[in-house]
Amino acid sequence: MQAFLKLLIPTLVSIFLIFSDYKFSYLDTLKKSISTLISPVYLVVNLPSQLYIWINEQGTTKQILLNQNKQLRAELMRLKVDLQDRNALLLENQKLSELLKSRYKLDEDKFILARVSSMSQSRLKKQIAINKGSNEGIKIGQVVLGAHGILGQVSQVTPFYATVLLITDPTQHIAVKNGRNGIRGISKGVASHQGKLRVRFIQRELDTKPGDVFLSSAIDSKFPVGYPVGRVTHVEKKANDPFLTIELAPSQPIEALEFVLINNTP
Amino acid sequence: MPNYRRPYISLLKITLLALIVSALPLPEIVLGIAPFWMLLFFAYWVTTFTSKGLFFLALLLGVLIDVLYGDILGQNALALILSSAFISNVKQSLLVSNITTQQIYLFVASIIYLAVLLLVHGLSIQTFSFDPYLLFKPFLSALLWPVVQLLLSKLRS
Numbered sequence: 562m563q564a565f566l567k568l569l570i571p572t573l574v575s576i577f578l579i580f581s582d583y584k585f586s587y588l589d590t591l592k593k594s595i596s597t598l599i600s601p602v603y604l605v606v607n608l609p610s611q612l613y614i615w616i617n618e619q620g621t622t623k624q625i626l627l628n629q630n631k632q633l634r635a636e637l638m639r640l641k642v643d644l645q646d647r648n649a650l651l652l653e654n655q656k657l658s659e660l661l662k663s664r665y666k667l668d669e670d671k672f673i674l675a676r677v678s679s680m681s682q683s684r685l686k687k688q689i690a691i692n693k694g695s696n697e698g699i700k701i702g703q704v705v706l707g708a709h710g711i712l713g714q715v716s717q718v719t720p721f722y723a724t725v726l727l728i729t730d731p732t733q734h735i736a737v738k739n740g741r742n743g744i745r746g747i748s749k750g751v752a753s754h755q756g757k758l759r760v761r762f763i764q765r766e767l768d769t770k771p772g773d774v775f776l777s778s779a780i781d782s783k784f785p786v787g788y789p790v791g792r793v794t795h796v797e798k799k800a801n802d803p804f805l806t807i808e809l810a811p812s813q814p815i816e817a818l819e820f821v822l823i824n825n826t827p
Numbered sequence: 828m829p830n831y832r833r834p835y836i837s838l839l840k841i842t843l844l845a846l847i848v849s850a851l852p853l854p855e856i857v858l859g860i861a862p863f864w865m866l867l868f869f870a871y872w873v874t875t876f877t878s879k880g881l882f883f884l885a886l887l888l889g890v891l892i893d894v895l896y897g898d899i900l901g902q903n904a905l906a907l908i909l910s911s912a913f914i915s916n917v918k919q920s921l922l923v924s925n926i927t928t929q930q931i932y933l934f935v936a937s938i939i940y941l942a943v944l945l946l947v948h949g950l951s952i953q954t955f956s957f958d959p960y961l962l963f964k965p966f967l968s969a970l971l972w973p974v975v976q977l978l979l980s981k982l983r984s
Binding site: 567568570571572574575576577578579580581582583588591592595596599602603605606607610678679680686688716717724726731732 | 843846847850851852855881882883885886889890891894895896897898899900901902904905908909912947948951952954
């Protein structure tokens, strides 16, 4: 009986932890303290790669830097031209909004740049660790973007690093809309090794086809509006299912991802 | 000479090593089949030292892994407690068995671990799907048991 109790009590405690962590958020402080306690583990693990980056940076010749500078200037010029187009469109949009008497607000987002430290892409969990933490103003829930679209959301923070839960994780849900016709749905990660997303709750008679791009929607207040989430790779109408089965490939691939932007809007 | 008198110092070393190995940045394909390091390391400790307070220690180590992986708190803890219960039950037999039998015991313990993870994960996303590829994890855990045993015995002595 005593032996059984010895097993039963920790088992019940762990079940209680699972339930409390899944349903409520009052264990967040405990999680934060533990992650701060074990954060040196990440520092140790990342030491070889940091050393490699440092050695690589020390060994960069002047000629390589000059070439990089030239390339970046060209890229900057191209982006400035793109920005002019975007500004013209914004102005036009503003005028149209005034005509329609609707409220128009420009987002003045502030971003923090961080380097990807490590990736954890198993079938059950899809996340990355970044080299910025609460010391640099990173908070749980902040949105993380890549150059090509939404990447995920900060799920865990320590003073020195943070963990980002990717949009391809099966526990992440984002309100999305089709960029072509505005049809709305909810995207969710798929528990597989392919890192895909599935869009749910789009009725089978609505128009969606491979190649369509889904963007973040205004319904979901936690993600900024209009950022690419994924491109449709497969659409299927299953028998006895009122909704379409839509698969997306994420707009922001994480292979060879080096830097990310964290939306620091208060 | 092996240090049998200081089990908790050995546990501290084993825990640190297990956390470091678990956090190693590996390619996606390797991560998908990576063994349950904490289970392997803790199983070694259980079979070598006294099993006093075993399940509470499993709870603590499981919580550390939960936080390290960013999983639901308690998920790995429950898996480690139940797997340790199995290891503790077969401890006497495991100690006198040959290496293949020991690997079979570790395979069963890893299957228990995987089943708990899948169950909690399935309940949290309200979808149950089994990918046979996941069976590589317990298989590899069993396969690496002799290596872990050798490594940790060197660390202890």
